[in-house]
Amino acid sequence: MQLRKHFLLSFLALSSNVLADLVMFESNDYSSGALGLGPFQTFMSSSSTPAIGNFVVPYNDSTSGQIEDGLILLAPRGTDVNSAGPLIYNKAGSLVWDGTHFGQTLTFKTDTYKGETVILLWTPGTLFGYGVGAGYDLIINNQYEVIANFTADINGTVLADFHEIRMTFNDTALITAYQPIPWDLSAYNITNGWLLESYAQEIDPATGKAIFTWVASDHVNPSLCYATPGASGTAEDNPWDFFHINAINKDDFGNYLISSRHCHSLYYVGSDGNIIWNIGGMNSSVTMNNGTTFAWQHDARFRNNQTQISLFDNEGTAWELDSSNSRGVLLDLDLAKNQVSLNKEWLPYNRTVSESQGNVGILDSGNTIIGWGQVPWFSEYDSNGQLLYVVQFGVGNVQGYRAYSVNWTATPTTRPSVFVQENGFNTTIYTSWNGATEVVTWQLSGSTSESPQLAIPLSNTTKNGFETVIPFNSSSTNYKYYQVAAFNSNEKIIAFSNFTASDGSSQAPAANQTVDSSSNSTTGSATPSSSGGLRSTGSPSPLSSAGGALQNLLRLPSVLVALWIIVALS
The missing domain is CATH 2.60.40.10 (Immunoglobulins)
Structure with a gap:
């Protein structure tokens, strides 16, 4: 396969020097695994080996004009990924930045810090087998320099988890953290029990000091969540993850929206730590109208001045499937009537359940980027929910915690x-x-x-x-x-x-x-x-440069396209 890939790249370089990057379109060989479980590309001027994307549903003349400008942030990971870590692509599928020297990551996004657009990145110390991490959060400027490095502030013993890094309007960071603690689990016939505590923290990146700390078990009874201990809870290295915090928002009133995957619930928490209301789960305090229930969710976000909430509704986990497919949803929140209603849902092209990870990114134009998490796909929809394109970035054990479409301008300190x-x-x-x-x-x-x-x-x-x-x-x-x-x-x-x-x-x-x-x-x-x-x-303009690889492929003489296909499939 490697020899074939180099042959193909060499052919593309000889036939048209604008096609040095390899992007695939509706490739059955890619999707079937014939090109490997994690196809990747090599270059002559760089040691980067980024994942190759396969446009399962390419954009075309009728849809390309509806695609919002921007770059794609993605961090492929898994045992079949050649180089795990953060990558930036343009929307034609070409690499822009290889940040895999930071190592495997999950949270990888842009945000605003001190008036500047920055990259937020979690870098691991440890990834635990029960699905959480302990590491450090980085803020990186538009020259790819680390300008802040911080972690959780909990007794000096707990490091930041990978599920969330998010800046607030006052330049603080919202992060998650986990810690195994002894817990009475005799009700589950477990002696010397251990609970995996979930923390939400607001941190000042400049000092590393916590401004706010919320402890899940202080406010939520573990019996109200859907993940029973099973074989867990028996030891410090095998704790029961009853809550599983995975997203935090802070609103204009200084309150917090906290997502619990294992409780199937979103908690609206005041600055004093008390729960004001919650949506979903066993004891929702808000009426759930038709189509609004969700399970094992990720990436819950306030939208439109806290009148809406978007989230990725996984509808399954490794040990349970609750529906035939995952989805993205947008909920209308009407607190005057104490209810939520379904505004919109986005369904996956391949109608599958993503058992973990995933996100919903609503863009300024009204378009939406969905990262399908454990299923290595991302897709963009127009403001009416019409599918514009779908990209596959692996076949085997390849995952992407989230996928974002962002505006990002950078000039590295390195030389070309x-x-x-x-x-x-x-x-x-x-x-x-x-x-x-x-x-x-x-x-x-x-x-x-x-x-x-x-x-x-x-x-x-x-x-x-x-x-x-x-x-x-x-x-x-x-x-x-x-x-x-x-x-x-x-x-x-x-x-x-x-x-x-x-x-x-x-x-x-x-x-x-x-x-x-x-x-x-x-x-x-x-x-x-x-x-x-x-x-x-x-x-060319930056827009035409970003889309050039795809457009130039479509403009190639048919004989060259035919030869390209023959070489790719041989």
């Missing part, structure tokens, strides 16, 4: 990467810049061994996908080194790569190849005096 491959006078330069979102055009320059830092402009190539392939015929001049400069949509240089040779040796950019920090904005400038006067032309 370059790999040079020579074959006689035919030279191929592969270039990528992990995490960069503003590159529109790559300018290629060459230099000789006598003048390794004297950049001679050679060509401009539109960026498309994660890795751009730039062919060059070197018959007229024997260049030893090659360099790329990254141009943004305003034709300003935002980064220079090192000068790189085919043997892997490199030289730093020339001293006069400096980039004004303002060039990362729309009014920026650069002073690449050694690059000559070559300017980028015909640069």
Whole structure:
């Protein structure tokens, strides 16, 4: 399979240099597992091996205009994932950022901190077999630098769990935590019993100190939840997870919405810790109208000024299935009448139950992204609930805790990467810049061994996908080194790569190849005096660049598409 994949990538690079990234469309071989249980891609200029997406339902001319702009945040995990961890893709399926050096994660999203859009990421210390974690929460800026690292504040012994990281309007963080504690379980014929306590905390990331702590067993009787001890509860390393906290919101009134998966309930908690009302479960204090009951849910969120709640209704867990499929739901909350009603539901394309994980992301346009959790799919729907596309990102034991569509702009502190491959006078330069979102055009320059830092402009190539392939015929001049400069949509240089040779040796950019920090904005400038006067032309907009891989595949001559299919399926 690996040899076949490299052959396919090489063919795509030769046939059209805008198709360096591999994305699949309605591939039966992918879905059947013939390409492996966790298909992944390799590159020449990067060591990244991200999951390949298969558009089970591709978007087309009639649906592409309805797709909201943005990038996809996904963190594939599981035993069949080649490199588990956070990944950002564009909506054409091409990689934008590989953050797998942070390790396996579950919560991975953007939010606002101190007025800036940031990435929130849980990084593990330990993942326990009973479905919770102990680790650290990170805040990462738009240069991919960690600007805050914190964990739970519970007696100095408990670390943050992976189920939730969420910023509040006052720059505090909502997080979950778990701790096994001794508990009288004699009612279940268990001596020396152990309970897995659930905590909701509000933390100041700057100090690591807790502002608010809520302890589930102080307010909810374990007998009111649907997960009985079974074989658990017998030891500290085998505690009974009666509550299973997995989402927290804080509203404008300073109160909290807390989701209990195992109690099938959402609790509205005051700042004093007392429960004001709860929805669902054995003793809902709010009337549940037709279609509003849910089970084993995830990702409960207030919407529309606390008049609505969205959630992912799993309808099953590893030991129990309560329906034929999971779904996303939007509930109308009418506290004056003390009731909830079903506003909308989103059903999965493959009508299956996702036994764990999952989320509902309602976008500004009214579109909705659903991450199907344990089932490795995500899909986007328009504001009327019409399915726009479905992407599969694995076949075997591959999962994604949540999937988000976000607006994210970033300029890494690293340099673009370059790999040079020579074959006689035919030279191929592969270039990528992990995490960069503003590159529109790559300018290629060459230099000789006598003048390794004297950049001679050679060509401009539109960026498309994660890795751009730039062919060059070197018959007229024997260049030893090659360099790329990254141009943004305003034709300003935002980064220079090192000068790189085919043997892997490199030289730093020339001293006069400096980039004004303002060039990362729309009014920026650069002073690449050694690059000559070559300017980028015909640069696409960020939107057309994001969708280019898919559109260019559709525009390929039919003979090339046919050959692509033959190679893929052989």
